[in-house]
Amino acid sequence: MNRTEQDIRVVAPAKVNLILKVLDRRPDGYHNIWSLMHTVGLEDELRFRLSPRSTGVRLHCDDAALPTDGRNLVSQAASLVLERAGLPADRAMGLEIRLTKRIPVSAGLAGGSSDAAATIAGLNRLLGLGWSPEEMARVGQAVGSDVPFFFFAPSALVRGRGEEVAPVTFTGERWVVLVHPGFPIETRWAYERLASTRQAVPPLSPTLRGVAGRTSFSWDDVVPLMExxxxxxxxxxxxxxxxxxxxxxxxxxxxxxxxxxxATVFGVFRDKASAGRARASVGRASGRRAYAVHTGGASFQREAHSSPASPSLAGRLTRNPPFRYAPLSGQSFDSRRS
Known part of the structure; x- marks a missing residue:
């Protein structure tokens, strides 16, 4: 382990599902899904600092409605990283985390999962663990179903419970307007509601089965397929x-x-100007929050997987996770605010 930094800032993006098919129920109670996901430019910020004067994980958040104990996915991810790194959270060192929320909660944007993934990626860097995206994804899989995706973002086909991630590339660019109606939708209730409204699980269409093996898309390809x-x-x-x-x-x-x-609904627009006008008009209604954001993602590179650690997590494209890092040295880290 080679620690080169004592503090770090990580930015974690939201995601949208361009296609989401809910398939059969699994023996573990979860559902198999088939989804095309893409990150967008609405981001939370996490700051991490090692504290030799204390022990345990201490999470602070600017959203008072969110728990900061073990119920929060950030705390769960941090404790799991320390445990697997041989640094139990209750003994080895103190870790202070400050979470600034911008992504709405229970909104279908995977803000909590992205925060957990950013925690794993940030601590991997801060502690000098040297974990690969596949190794980080396996840790993330233990925290939440959407977490593995973010280690292969900005775009991927996701299957199973969320553990089967095949990165894809997009050509062209778009802007997205995210509109949150002002109320959350709990995932469990959404699945129950879906089950109550359909008699059987429809199979994937021939069109989507044809899409399954692709590694690249254009936005013009995807827009007509969105469902x-x-x-x-x-x-x-x-x-x-x-x-x-x-x-x-x-x-x-x-x-x-x-x-x-x-509960977020999003629209895809060709340019920033039209997205901005739509955000202003659609977001005007009382209680709504609207954001016009870009779909640009992280850089990637082609890399052969001769001996993948986990076939379900080994995509055909490996890329750097879409988290931006910056040291915090010299910046304020006020842990008194929560």
Missing amino acids: NDFEEALAQTHRVLREIKEELLSAGAEAALLSGSG
Whole structure:
């Protein structure tokens, strides 16, 4: 282990599901999914500092509604990293974490999962662990289903419970308008609602089966394919989700869709100007939060996997996780605020 820094800042992006198919229920109680995911430029910020004067993991968050104990995925991820690195959180050292939330909670944007992934990636760097994306993804898999994706982002086909990640590339660029209606949707309820509204699990269409083996896409390819199995089921209860989608389309979106299990609805736009106008108009309604963000992602490189550590986590493309790092030396790290 080679520690070269004592503190670090990591930025963690949200994701959207461009395609989300909910398949059969697994013996472990979870569902298999088939999804095309992409990160977007709405980001949380995490700051980490090693503290030799204390022990344990201490998490501080600017959102008072979020727990800062072991219920938070950031705390879970940090404790798991320290344990697997041979540095039990209750003995080896103190670790202070400050989380600045910008991604809405229970919004279908995987903010908590991205924060957990950023925690694993940040501590991997801070502690000099040298873990590969596959190794970090295996740790993340123990924390949450969406976590592994972020180690192969900005875009990937995701299958299984979320552990089968095949990175893909996108050509072209788009802007996305994210509209949060002002209320959360719990994932468990969304799955229950979906189950109550369909008689059987539809198979993947021939079109999506054809997509499954691809490693590259253009936005023009993907926009006509966008769909989410949760959308209609949840819109029957929350009509505002359908209203937001219609408003985004009327504002010029090429396509609009529910992300994840909600409650965020997003529209895809060709340029920043049209996205900004749509954000201003659709986000005007009381209680809504709207963001116009870019879909640009992390750099990547082609690399052969001659002996992958885990076939389900070994994508055809390996890339640097989409987290930006910066040392905090000389900056304020006020752990008194929470």
